[in-house]
Amino acid sequence: MSTTSVSISQKLTLSGSSSCNPRLAQAPWEFDAMPGYGPGSSEADPVPAHAPTNAEARPGQLPQLYRELPEEDLHERIRAAKEALGEDLVILGHFYQRDEIVQHADFLGDSFQLANAALTKPEARYIVFCGVHFMAETADILSSPEQSVILPNLAAGCSMADMADEDSVEAAWEEICEVYGVDPQNVTPDDDGKLPILPVTYMNSSAALKAFCGRHGGIVCTSSNAETVLEWAFERARRVLFFPDQHLGRNTAKAMGVPLEQMPMWNPRRPLGGNTAEDLQQAKVLLWHGFCSVHRRFSVAQIEKARSEHPGVKVIVHPESPMPVVDAADASGSTDAIRKFVAASSPGDVIAIGTEINMVNRLAAEYPDRTIFCLDPVICPCSTMYRIHPGYLAWVLEDLVQGRVNNQIVVPETVAAHARVALDRMLAAKPK
Template sequence: MTASVTQRIDLAPTRSCNPELAAGPWAFDSQPGYGPGASQADPMPSPVTHPGQLPQAYREMSSDQLHDRIRRAKAILAERLVILGHFYQRDEVVQHADFLGDSYQLAKAALSKPEAEHIVFCGVHFMAETADILSAADQQVILPNLAAGCSMADMADEDSVETAWEEICEVYGVDPHHVTPGPDGKLPILPVTYMNSSAALKAFCGQHGGIVCTSSNASAVLEWAFERAHRVLFFPDQHLGRNTAKAMGVPLEQMPLWNPRRPLGGNNPADLQEAKVLLWHGFCSVHKRFNVRQIAKARAEHPGCRVIVHPESPMPVVDAADAAGSTDAIRKYVAASSPGDVIAIGTEINLVNRLAAEYPDRTIFCLDPVICPCSTMYRIHPGYLAWVLEELVEGRTPNQISVSADVAQPARVALDRMLAAVPR
């Protein structure tokens, strides 16, 4: 799955959430500290460059200079380095990735290069944490820009989940610290966290018999969970949980929404007794933008077009689409299409643009006319990548992401279960 150089597609549509995102992100990273989605418990690495404090020289370099420096540093580091790139990254970064994939694929890719001393993760904070948990003790994981986080991951913090778990277990009459199977051998409830969550929440799942899922293997994970428990607490993305469980035949009335700001999540005990999936009140700000009106407009303007969306989209959007799937599933859907096909896609714009460039004999476009890239993914810029690679060449390790052993050990349990749940 080696990355190939792809044509750069600018944010060309006339309307964009913020066209300045295409430029250097340091203007958005003006405050010291971690950005959205980063673990608030993490100590700042040392030496450190705060977001917004990228050395001035890298901010002023031309694109050609930055790419030359990246290639030169990669050549020097050679087998000591592996660069992982998420599908949502900008093309200027993707062209330097050794592996390109979604969160599930990159979690496995982190295991495939045991000889690499340095894993540079061009993604967001929770992905770098996962890579550190799965990598060997002598490997270092680096996040080029510490402000690259995930607002969805911020929607479920450790304290809120712990509080919810205690309330839920009280309803089911079990000890929240030691949930045991009933007479039928099944647990009353089991936690499932989406990959888009902190290492602490992955550890919570590992400690309570739970598991991690990605959008690629969510169905396989829920099947695994229902073999072991009557119910699932699914966090932080309500839409992925609802869409996945509904496709498996779970009625909507058995999927109450858990709002952590309300007692019992806004539910009554009777509803919780009947529940199969308790859905955390979280969402992806990009995928939440897609709506049924956009699908109707696409079909009106392009009769016969097909629509595929990411399962983080709201349920009515998934229901109205022709297909739904992870970023890799969307890529495979387009690859299986034919020349002349028209495909409207509901996911992050970088992936859509990259597919449009890869298949110029098809009409491929984003459902959302107001282009909204993932602003935290966009914080990985060639300037940051050039800087961290040249620091590594000099023997310094900037922006290292390191998960403590007491968190990493139970999180690894939940992640290993995830890796074993192979999507069909």
């Protein structure tokens, strides 16, 4: 276990106010078969009823050898396997990955950057995605049939993505279209050439929901290009259904001038999402009742405390944070925008960041002449990103050297074809 990981687990253990799961100090394979989302997750973060339990969804558990090897041996094996595979291999690493994984990544970035990075390596037979499941699905959709996409640990999912499943979105779409008096399977423009409703899904969603958007004239967005995507959508439709993250949708639309009263919440467990037909007629953005358990933890009180203790502090948060937090911060942006914000700062600056702790710690180490810290005093890392451990990476790489492909992510072409349409629109919507 790395120094960073130990310090995180110690803080979780010592904090009396922690609502984070204290199993963080355990190795991932020790909790992969347990219910819940894993270490660092909020104890109040429910597993949706439709989501499979870990034990049901985790074939190909890590062989015992890779659980017992010292970490330095794992790194040596990873380096040797990378050298043996050469141009046949590309490793993609998300900003939220632990440092032990990041050091082996050929590309480091946010979901938008990594989706593009996968396209730059058409000669690579193997794309090893050190991120979470929906990211690996996207890479498989965008890659060529000759390429294999591998997720080192199949337990690396996303609680936010699980909050909007295909059945719930299909049911919501039928209800919404009935209110607008249109055929849910064939939504056509009005006399002014505008669709009454258009679906927009955040990258943090399943391939099935990306395909849903592709079938219904919709698009995928990331936190980097959400504003560009909403502009694209509003040119074509009077309103959008935005899922699964309510906060990114609300913060982005509000910054574009959409009034809050035109952004009703859609709760899939209530008739008409908990709204009246009049609410839906007046809506501009219908926000799905979903959220990120990490970014939901950030609060205005944390920002006020940072400003009190560090006069002149600059505060930047991720737009998955609640609206009052984004409003109280000096800036908000994607993980790459946060990285650029820090890079543009000056020696001696104090910066409080509202995003995942592995990234914050990495930025603090990269810029030791600044004071950089996480807004949340109780550190909750992304519990599923954390499941990618060097043991899993060494295992899948060494088996690739032997010609064995483990944990391959395959999206059926019946789904991929429609999802690709929505993803291509996303890639064309360049961030501002």
